[in-house]
Amino acid sequence: MNKKEVATSKFLSLILRHVPERIGIELDENGWADTDLLIQKINAHNYELTLDMLKHIVDTNPKKRFAFDDSFKKIRANQGHSITIELGLRPEVPPDVLYHGTAVQYANSIIEQGIKKQNRLHVHLSKDIETAKSVGQRHGKPILFEINALAMFKDRFDFFLSENGVWLTDHVPAQYLRFVNFKGEFTK
Numbered sequence: 190m191n192k193k194e195v196a197t198s199k200f201l202s203l204i205l206r207h208v209p210e211r212i213g214i215e216l217d218e219n220g221w222a223d224t225d226l227l228i229q230k231i232n233a234h235n236y237e238l239t240l241d242m243l244k245h246i247v248d249t250n251p252k253k254r255f256a257f258d259d260s261f262k263k264i265r266a267n268q269g270h271s272i273t274i275e276l277g278l279r280p281e282v283p284p285d286v287l288y289h290g291t292a293v294q295y296a297n298s299i300i301e302q303g304i305k306k307q308n309r310l311h312v313h314l315s316k317d318i319e320t321a322k323s324v325g326q327r328h329g330k331p332i333l334f335e336i337n338a339l340a341m342f343k344d345r346f347d348f349f350l351s352e353n354g355v356w357l358t359d360h361v362p363a364q365y366l367r368f369v370n371f372k373g374e375f376t377k
Contacts, residue, residue, distance in 0.1 A: 190249055197236055198246050202254060204231070205266040220274035221263040253353030268351040271308045278349035278357070283338035287314040287356050288369065290325025293332045304334070304361035311349070311357035314338070318369065335369040336361050 190198065204227070209216050212230040216222050224240065231238050240261070247255045247264070257264050268276065289304055289312070306312045314336060315321040325331030341361070342348060349357040 190246070190251075194242075194246055194249070197231075197238060197242075198250055198254070200231065200234075200236065201246065202266065202269070205255065205264070206269045207271045209272075216265070216272070216274060218275055219277055220265040220270060221258065222265065224257070224262055224264050227264060256352050267353045268311065268313065268355050268357060270310050273310070276349075276351070278351065280347040281350050283314075283342055283348040283350075283356055284316055285337075285339045287316060287336045287338040288318055288321035289314055289334045289336060289361070289366075290321035290323065290331050291334075292325060292329035294329060296332050299334065299366065300363060303363040303366065304336075306359060311359060312361055314356040314358065314361075316354065316356065333369045334361075335367045337365045337367075341365050 204212055204214070205216070205220070205222060209222065212227075212234055214222055214226055214230050224243070228238050228240060228243060243264070244257070244261070247257060254266055254269070255264060256267055270276075291299065291304075304312050313324070315324065318333060321333050322331055325333060338348060338356070341358070346358055346360075351357060
């Protein structure tokens with residue numbers, strides 16, 4: 190993605206995940222926005238976006254953050270919302286372990302309280318160390334936690350898999366966590 194596409198993608202994330210009212214659109218109960226109206230309203234905010242450009246951004250977004258419906262008349266973010274929507278996800282059995290990458294400054298809080306969803310609808314978990322590391326680096330010096338997801342599931346915690354492969358849950362209590370280094374080794 191070039192700089193212009195990255196900037197537009199970030200603006201789309203902001204609108205479709207957090208503040209659709211900033212450009213004067215509404216999302217339906219499942220987070221869908223009318224594609225034509227979205228393009229019109231985004232262009233009114235000094236962007237030059239066409240349907241083809243939007244399709245390109247959706248197709249090439251490395252994190253697969255967005256999805257169209259089958260007709261391309263609606264678009265939504267796949268996960269990461271801070272506004273209440275129903276993504277229509279069904280509980281699924283998670284892998285034995287999942288990973289959470291974050292910044293070192295949050296480690297003590299997570300050790301004490303577990304991983305909380307904060308202002309989002311869900312806690313985001315990765316199926317592999319590299320993805321979790323990449324997420325953690327966005328927030329500062331990264332640290333990784335391994336989550337005993339299967340034990341949580343057996344203890345009746347729900348897990349959901351978003352369209353772009355991010356595992357979601359409401360909270361990860363501290364007893365299901367372990368530090369892990371970037372080589373996949375546990376640390377004390």
